Amino acid sequence: MNNSILKSADLKQTKKRTIIITILENAAAPLTAEEIMELSSKELKMSFSTVYRALNALADKNIVTKTVYQDGKLYYKIHTHSHQHILKCTKCNECIPIDSCPLESLEANLCSETNYKITGHNLEFFGVCPKCQKKES
Template identity: 45%
Template sequence: MANLTLKEKDLKTTARREAILAVIVEFDRPVTAEDIFMAVLQREHMSLSTIYRALGALTEKEILLKNAGQDGKTYYQMNTRRHKHYLRCTGCNEIVPLNDCPLHALEKELSEKTGYLITGHSLELTGLCPKCAGKKNSPPNL
């Protein structure tokens, strides 16, 4: 799959790019360059700067999507041409995908009211997962 994607976008197919794409596909959620770096090291030796350069090229060719999280980190994911939304735990950083888009009706309403042709949106909801919420409500260990 990665080989076809790279060729379609006129990018040279390299073992490093293929390893990076394979890791991103395996994660199946938005990941940071550092997450990718740690996972890629299991397969192939490369520096973090090499990963950043590859991510830049893959993003520029629209193979990957790049988004800034509310935690200040940059996240990458495969561009499947379908938008996705997530819940992110601010305690443990767990990411849960949302299956439905709650913004379609709002987009339509805003488009009608403003005359804008809305071409996309992003949504990240943050909070505490049940496990982390339980820790916050637990009495301190004495």
């Protein structure tokens, strides 16, 4: 699948890009560049600058999306052309995707009230997961 993604975006297929796309496709939650670099080191050693350049090239072609979360870090995920919200543990950073969007009606109301064409939104919930709660007890 990586070959067709890169080809359709008119990007050269490199081993580094292919590894990064595979890591993001298999990730349960968005990842930082540091996490991607760490995971990629099992297959191919890459520097931070190489990972950032590859991620920026993939983001420029809408293959990946980048979002700054509440913790101030930049996270990357495969662009699915749909949005998704997450519930994130503040202790272990486990992320659970939220299947529904509680903001759809608010977004529609804002569009009609302001005449804006809203192109997206971001919503994060934070808390402590059950495993971390047990550890704290």
